[in-house]
Every structure is written in C-alpha cells, then in structure tokens.
Amino acid sequence: MTSTGGDFTKVRWLCTIIGLIFYLGDIGSDLLLTVQYFRAGHLTWAALTLVFILSGSLCVQIFSYVWFKDDKRDGKEDNLPTGHLIGIHVLQIGIITRYFSLLKKSFKALWFNQVQSRLFDLATDLSMLRLFETFLESVPQLVLQLYIILEHNHRSTLQYISMAVSFLNIAWSTVDYRRCLRRSLPHVNEMPCGIPTVVYLLYKVFTITPRILSLTLFIMLSTFSTIAMAFIWFLGTFWAYLEKTDFCTSRVLEYIYRATVGVILIFTFFNIKGENSQVPMTMYYIFSVSENLAAPILLFLFKPESEGTDYLLPIILFILISNSLGLGFLGLYYSLLHPHKVSDEIDGMERDEQTKETTRLNNFLQI
Template sequence: MPPSDNQYTKLRWLLTIAGLFLYVGDIWTDIGLAVKYFREGHVVWTGLTLVFVLGGLLVTQIFSYAWYRDDMKDDMKDVMMNAEEKPTESGLSRGRLVVLHLFGVGIFSRYYHLLKKGFTVVWTHSYAVHGRSDEEHCILFCMATDLSMLKLFETFLESAPQLLLQLYIVLGQEGCSVLQYFSMAFSFFNIAWSLVDYRRCRCRSLPHIGEMPSGLSTVIYLLYKLCTITSHILSYTLLLILSPYGAIAPTVLWLVGTTWTHMLKTDFCTSRRLEILYRAVIGVILTFTFFNVKGKDTKVAMIVYYSFYAFVNIAAPLLLALLKPELHTATFLLTVGSIIFGGSVLGLVCLVLYYLLLHPREKWREADEVDGLGKETHAAMRVQNFLRPG
C-alpha cells in the first residue's frame, strides 16, 4: 500500500540527508573561498564572505534556541526536555542546549534528532506496533518544519547575499576558480532546496492545509522563485559593478521591507527583542523575493513589489551600458542583460500561472482565518505566524 500524505516517508528521510549535504557544502565552500581570498590579499572579500557565513549562523542559532526554550513549556516529548529540567528521549537538557547553540551546532542537533527519530519511525516501524504511528509522524513533520524555517533564514542571510558577492567578484574579473563555481552552485541549489522544502513542510505541518501537490505545481513555483531571485541578484550585481554605491539599492529595500513588516505588527516571537530581530530578517528576505508576511490578502503588495522589481531589473543593465560602457564588452552586457530579462519574464509568467491555476486558494484562505485548530502549542503557533509562501 502506498504511503499516505500523513506519513513521513523513507524518501523524505533521504531528502533530509540531501538537504544537510547542501547546507554543509554551502558553508564549507564559502569558508574555503574566504581562506583563498585571504591568501591572495583580498581583505574586503574575505571579510564579507565570512560576515555572511557568520551572520546566517548566528541568527539561526538564536532562533533555534529560542524555539527549543518555547517548546519546553509545552512538554513536547522526543524534541526537547520537559518543564522539570529532565531530559527527554532526545537527551537534551537546558545546559546542553545552551552549549550546542553557543558553539553554533544547534541546527546540526536538529538534523541529528530528526534523522535519528525518522530512522526509527520509517525504517524500523517500531512505533506502528504500539499504535503511535500517526502521533510520531506528526512530531516528525513538526521537527522538519522548524528545521525548514531555520534553513529559510540561513538561505537569505547567507546563501543569497553570498551568491551576489561571488557573482560581483567573478563578473568584475576575467577568471573564475573552481572553488568559486562550487560556491555559487551550492548557494543556488541551497536556495532552491530551502524554498521548496519550506513550502512543502509548512503545508503538511498544519492539519487544516493540504500538502503541496507534487509535479507541475512544484515545478512552476520553483521556476517562479528561482527566476525572479536569480535575475534580481544579477541586477544588484550590475549596480555594484557600476559603483560600490550600488549597495544603497538593496540597503534601501531592506529598510523598506523591515519598516513594512513592522507596520504589519507581526507576532511571530514570544519576546519583543526577538520580534525586532525577526522583522529585520524578514526585511532581508524581502530584498530578494516576496513572501506573505502576515497571512492577509497581498495582491496589491505583490503588484507594487514586482513592479519595483521589474524597474530595477530593467534599469540596472541600461545604467551600466549608458554610464560605464567601457567596463565590459557588448557581448557581456548582451548576455547578462538577456539572462536578467529572460529570467524576469519567465519568473513573472510562472507567478501568474501559479496563482491563477495552481494555487490552492480555499485551503490557504482557511489557514489564514481559522484559529485554535488542535492544541495551540508554541510549535503550532510558530508555523501559523511565520511567512506564508508567496
């Protein structure tokens, strides 16, 4: 009998390993690049490469620990310790959690416990014998969703800006090393993986939302996101090549995105300070792509966002051609400009197709409107109040 959508399958377990491989590969290739730049005397490139790696690592550790701490209050077994400071099946005490996150391996502990518990459930079937199959699969999906949300933070704090930096370095010089190619490839695929993984995990972790269908819907959604993000990063790259002051454009966008998120009065975190950090992180994400921040109708917001997106993508290659034609050959401008234009058009077409034909409107509307479904744990509220795929 084929597995139901309610089960955490062997394929999902294997794909979790693939996601871990991409995560580790992305970080280590970036660290390798930082070492390479340092040896070559490029201090600024070394610093920026490390800043993106450490920034993404720091933010994910902060939120990972905060979520563990919140979940302790809910006495969630097999995920964290209980309110009496005794370790659960995961073996994590409060002190161990603090040490793990101080050393930057909190997200790896989540991978470890998800893979360990997933192996027990989907490969040994021990829980099915005791009649706890549905409960254990639900816990696995909650663990996977928390991990996917942290990966989404890491993606836009580390992988996306790292891809922008490496493209700027590569396009600004004549050669490109193998390590630079690997770094950009890992960053690109890490972005793609985190987007699809988060969308699918979020759909499944909320009981009143159907799982994201496979096949055409996933492909169209992935094309929409990757084409718009890649073309936007290339446009930012051209602005940086035009002048270092081109960094003002994404900085202004970050400020606008953060301010807009603040005006929406998000309530994702349990503390005021974390909420401010969360809104700043969402501002970074909105610099590269659009997400539904508050779970409301965002048709107008999307139109405004992608109108400005199209303006930047048209203006960047035109400004470089008009103001600095001596920087690169006509072939370079034509190639990069064509990629930006083609990616923008394809991405926007996929966006329209997805929301007109493939987006599950009724289920998503229910997700935004219905409260109090099931036990209102911190984990459930976290998923409900986080970014809606958009």
C-alpha cells in the same frame, strides 16, 4: 499541529539527508573559498565571505536556541539541558544537531515502527531555519562572488563550485519550506508533487536570479548602491513592523525577525501575515522588475567601458527572459496550480476552529 511517524515518509527522510548535504556543502565551500582568498591576499573578499557565513549562522543559531527553549517550556519536546543547548549553539552546530535528531527519530519510526511524535513539526522548524540561512548567507554570497568575477575578472574553480552549491541551496530550501508550510497548516491543502512543485520552483528561481544579477550590476556601477539596498531592507523591515508581526515570544527577538524578513524581501516576495497578498505582491514585482531592468541600462549609460565586455549583453538578455518566465510561472501557479481548498478562509478572514492552536507556522511567512 501534531505529527506522527506515519506522516513522515521515507521519501521525506531522504529529502532531509539531501537538505543536510546541501547545507554542509554550502557552508563548507564558502569556508574553503574564504581560506583561498586569504591565502591569495584578497583580505577584503575573504572578510566579506566570512561575514556572510557568520551572519547567517548566528541568526539561525539564535532562533534555533529560542525554539528549543519554547518547546521545552511548552512540554512539546524532551530537550537537552540548558547548558548543552547553549554549548551547541555557541559552537554554531544547532541546526546540525536538529538534522541528526530528526534523522535519528524518523529512522526509528520508519524502519523499526517505534512511535515518534512531532516529526513533521521538527522538519518544519528545520525548513524555516534553512530559509533564514539561505537568504542571509547563500543569496548574498552569490551577489558577492558574481561581483568579484564580473568586476575584477577573478575566477577559480572553487568560486564556481561555491556558487553552484549556493544556487542549489536556494532552490532546495525555498521549495522545501513551501511544501512544509502547506503540509503543516491544517486549514490548507498540501502542495502536490510533480508539475505544481516544478512550476513553483521555476517561479522562484526565475525571479530570484535576475534580482541577484541586477543587484550585482548596481554594485559594479557604484559601491554606494549598497546604501540603496540598505534602504530597501529598511522598507521591508518597516512593512513587517506595520503589519505587527507576532512570530516571536519576546520583543527583542521579534525585532530580529522583522529585520530578517527585510533581508528576504530584498530578493523575493513573501506574504508576512498570510492575509490578502495580491496587491502587495503586484506592487513588489512591479518595483522589482523595474529595478532589474534599470540595472544594466544604468551600467551601460554611466559606465561606458562595460559595453565592450563579453557579459553585458548576455546578462541583459537573461534578465529580460528570466523576468518574463518568472512572472509567467507565477501567474500559472497561482491561477491554475495553487492547491486551493474550498474550506479555506478568504484572505484576511478569521480562520476556523481547527487552526486556533498557536504554532510557529501560523505566524510565519505564508506564501
């Protein structure tokens, strides 16, 4: 998988800037919200908001540092000295360093015709890191802020800004990863722009959003619901273990990767090893939709005071409609709009010669 400056278009360069803006806006708004909660005396909310920021950032910095080291070892990149690498990742700016490096190199390639190698590889690494950050930070933040608003009736403009930016970040990073994935694997067709991309985005948005709402309702029903969420995380992590993922170069990092995959699977489906996904996807969404629909029903039955609120009925209707739309767009995308390729291998069969080169994407989440 070798990219040149010609593979990296000006549109892609602008998309990289947009992704950086969303990333900074998401982290910045959450940090401001943490300060607001702290100054108002809501120490628990401030602590939880900060924990999600730090957990997502820490995971991203770990993988970013290891990938820098792997690329340096393989001679793919003339990286910074080890001391500098450690410093920027300890300061939690590894992903920002990657953004500025990619923007600088691609700018020279696009506007000054300077030869730059591996631009799309660098963009793909960023898309994977952003996917981690999204499901470890942005999505849990949405659940937390929704819980605070619905359960404690605490609202502020900054909360809504933070939630809006988190939502945009989820939509952007999910589709950006999908497009980078299709672009970077030589044995599959690229994901077309236009209707296929929009339908894929709608499928993800309309399946992730009711998950966020239903999990929020479960926490409102009882904070002990977090134990059930931890069990769901364990099942996702255990599935990754059973699939014997081999994404990382060390055993310890592979365990961290599997645990991260478990978090992602709480909110949306990804095929862990790029093999036949029809059965696990069907089982996943049967369970997910059943759980989504059960949340408002259980809240209504075991917390009768919720019946008099102004949010319960709209949420029930939204979950019903959103689940239906999400599954509808899922079926539409994979039946009519998925960029199949005649030379693609059948799921589970050995890939042909052109994909034997080992890359991070070959072993990463494949759907």
